[in-house]
Amino acid sequence: MSESNRRIAILAHEKFPERAKTATGIIRYSDDEVVAVLDRDRAGDRISDHLSGMQDAPIVESFEDVEGEVDELVIGIAPIGGGFDDSWRPDVRAALERGIDVVAGLHYFLNDDEEFVELAEKHGAELVDVRKPSDDLTVSQGVADEVDADVVLTVGTDCSVGKMTVSLELMQAARERGIDAEFIPTGQTGIMIAGWGNPIDRVVSDFTAGAVEEMILEKGDDHDVLFVEGQGSIVHPAYSAVTCGILHGAMPDKLVLCHVAGREAIHGYEDTPIPPLSDYIDLYERLAAPVHETGVFAGAINTSDVGGDDEARAIVDDYSDAIGVPATDPIRFGADEILDGLGY
Amino acid sequence: MSESNRRIAILAHEKFPERAKTATGIIRYSDDEVVAVLDRDRAGDRISDHLSGMQDAPIVESFEDVEGEVDELVIGIAPIGGGFDDSWRPDVRAALERGIDVVAGLHYFLNDDEEFVELAEKHGAELVDVRKPSDDLTVSQGVADEVDADVVLTVGTDCSVGKMTVSLELMQAARERGIDAEFIPTGQTGIMIAGWGNPIDRVVSDFTAGAVEEMILEKGDDHDVLFVEGQGSIVHPAYSAVTCGILHGAMPDKLVLCHVAGREAIHGYEDTPIPPLSDYIDLYERLAAPVHETGVFAGAINTSDVGGDDEARAIVDDYSDAIGVPATDPIRFGADEILDGLGY
Structure with a gap:
């Protein structure tokens, strides 16, 4: 998987955009150029018919309809269980026959599929399974604090509180302030959005x-700030x-504590x-x-289940009071309070 | 690997006893019956010529010289790097040809060796690589606290401070007090001593x-106390x-803090x-x-690098004062203070 300037087509059959978290994440946050979305139920529409304020591209019926130069086909949806849906096979086949790499984050590995392996070899394409950790990982040397960049890690009160989204929103908002910020992915969706990375929850525990x-x-010597996606x-x-x-392992300089409103x-x-x-702050x-010395400098709270902005604002204020640092819901209100809290 | 009442031969060529940690651990702590040690440099001796107060058996030149019924041949040494030394091959071959299982904790997997796999299949023997995690592991349900047994976990100030040895000493000392105690192994040496277990540092991090x-x-409903081997x-x-x-994952009721004298x-x-x-106690x-609520009830300190018992006693006392609970060096002074501290 190359790390920048990819031209990608995203497979999201029958699920775009609501049930295609990876596809919408790539469209929203990735540096890559999306040239097409594959969704046979919405063929003929454009991305902008469904999502606003992001890059635009046509939605097409199949990979045969993708025009122009393409570097990768990304599987942007995952059925429950992480299997490969055989109705996607013609699209993957078509991509490989044009020598185009195919990237997936499924439990089912493309590299274990005989037909795909054969086609990829024949046409010089690569099959990338982002859930499969690299073989050359090893133990930490304890030197992440030696990089030039500030390292900011999102930590959580629980899993599924929005750490990946907060990290990506912070990267974008920091860039808008003119800061050279980069995102460090640690989970499969983050890896597919970033186009590189180690799936930390799949590596050998040591x-x-x-x-x-x-x-x-x-990445640490090439940027001013790294926003590291936390887990769990x-x-x-x-x-x-x-x-x-x-x-x-990340040896972060600053932490952002992430929570979801109402979770008990x-x-x-x-x-x-x-x-x-307050126990979380103390423990982390x-x-x-x-x-490596660090501190919680700001908080993020997910208020997506809260109806109105006034109510959400009150929840944000309570959260900020409880943790004693600036906080907001970056999706609803923007990331400014958090960036201010971090000193950027 | 069966879990009890094995009759085992231990391969420890040219290294018994000083450089054969696994071999001596099995002889010292295992419930299994050791029927022979293979060490071509000491053939003709007995275990008791080198180690006292443990089970005894002849030391022999090769597996061909092992007499009587044997259930397993255990590789009781590991060269740096964890490779398989080809000078051991005739012994492994001889065991497999008699239908006897072979157990190893090497980085080199017996199950990847074509000759051994073929012999094992032909003679109905099993090849057991204890470093290879089971395929059916999954995420914790958070229910370890529901077992009947008290769960005691050894935790450390660092790696290599003696957590495995302390756990095994506590199990033995508790049994001497009439308590039905069991050892829960988490590392390769502990697993080879116990004859079962998951190599926790090799499993998928999730x-x-x-x-x-x-x-x-x-094990938790079959014993009164489980002593869990901690790591790192x-x-x-x-x-x-x-x-x-x-x-x-262990949800221990009680912790024993392990340290090594002089490590800074x-x-x-x-x-x-x-x-x-005191920071460790607070953090753990x-x-x-x-x-799961727990507490540090006792401490263990390794004074093996300290010359005299008087000096060691002073170090133990300082350590006990520093952590505010009973402590000792269970190898030098016995485990009584720790068991007392744990309330057994």
Whole structure:
């Protein structure tokens, strides 16, 4: 997967845009140029008929209808279970026959599909499974703090509170302020949006911190600020290992605490209440300190389930009071308070 | 690998006993019956010529010389790098030809060796690579606290401070007090001693807690106390993810803080000083609490580099004062203070 200036077509059959999180994430946040969306239910429309304020391109019936130069076909949807839907096969086949790389974040690996492997070899195309960790990962050296960039990590009260979205919004808003900001992906959707990265929750547990460190070292001297996508929560019964590895591997200078309005228990672990918000700040800061001193400089709260802006504003204010730093919902109100809190 | 009552031969060529940590660990702590040690440099000796107070067996030249019934041949040594030494091949071949299982914890997998796979199939023997995680691991459900047994986890100030040894010593000492205690292994040496277990530092990072939980659930209703082997340290730049996953996956009722006398920086990360000991207690307890309340009830300190018992005793006393709970060096002085501190 090349890292910049790709021209990409995104497969999102029957799901664009509401049920195509990866596709819309790429359109919204990626540096790449989207040249077409494949959705047989909306062929003939354009992206701008459904999403505003983002890049535009035609929506087409199949890969055969994609015109002009294309570098990659990206599978921008995932069925429950992460399987490969055989109705996508003609599109993948058509791309490979034109020598075009195909990128997927499915549990089903394209590289395990005999037909695709054969076609890719024959036509000089690459099959990229972003869920498959690289073979050359290793343990952390504890040197991520040596890069020139400021490292900002989003940390959460729970999983699924919006850490990836907040990181991407902060990158965009920082760029609008003229800061050379980059996004460091750690999960499959983030990796597909960024076009590179290590799937931290899939690596060997001993290499968790090392796999983050490798990415910080790769980008850290080329930018002013890195926004690192966090995962899980430090008190999550199942995923805290990944969270802890990212915290120590990234050696962040600043943290942004992410939360979702109204959540009172760990998602899927309803017997485990969310601790007081101030406990999170204390835990994240004290756990990080022996490896690299850091602090929670700002907060982000997801108010998408809240009806009106007035109510959302009150929730944001309460959240900011509870954690003692500037906070906002960057999707609803923009990211300014957070960037101000971070000092950018 | 069967879980109990095995009759085992241990391969330890040219390294028994000083450089055969796995071999001596099995002889010292395992429930299994050791029927022979293979060491071509000491053939004709007995275990008791080199180690006292443990089970005894003859030391032989090769597997051909092992007499009587044997269930397993265990590779009880590991060269630097974890490779397979071809001088061991005749012994492994001889075992497989007698239909006897072979167990190894090497980076080199027996199951990737064509000759061994063929012989194992032909003679109905099993090749067990304990470093290879099981395929059916998954995320933690957060239910390890539902087992009947008390769960005691050894946690550390650093890696290589003796957590496995302390756990095994506590299991033995508890059994001597009439308590039905079991050891829960989490690393390759512990797994080879116990004869079962998940290599937690090798599992997919998302499954770190789940792989520990699975073992607690398997043993937790059959014993009074489980002593869980901890890994790494919660402030280790590279390995904290594994530590954190074990802490939340095992949901321990009690912790034993393990340290090594004189260590002032994280081993191999000399820029990272060991924080004050009281910080560890606070961090481990507060990090665990949202998932399962726990406390540091006792401490263990490794004084093997200290010359005299008087000096060691003073170090133990200082350590106990610093952490505010009973402590000792269980190898030098026995485990009584720790068991007392744990309330057994």
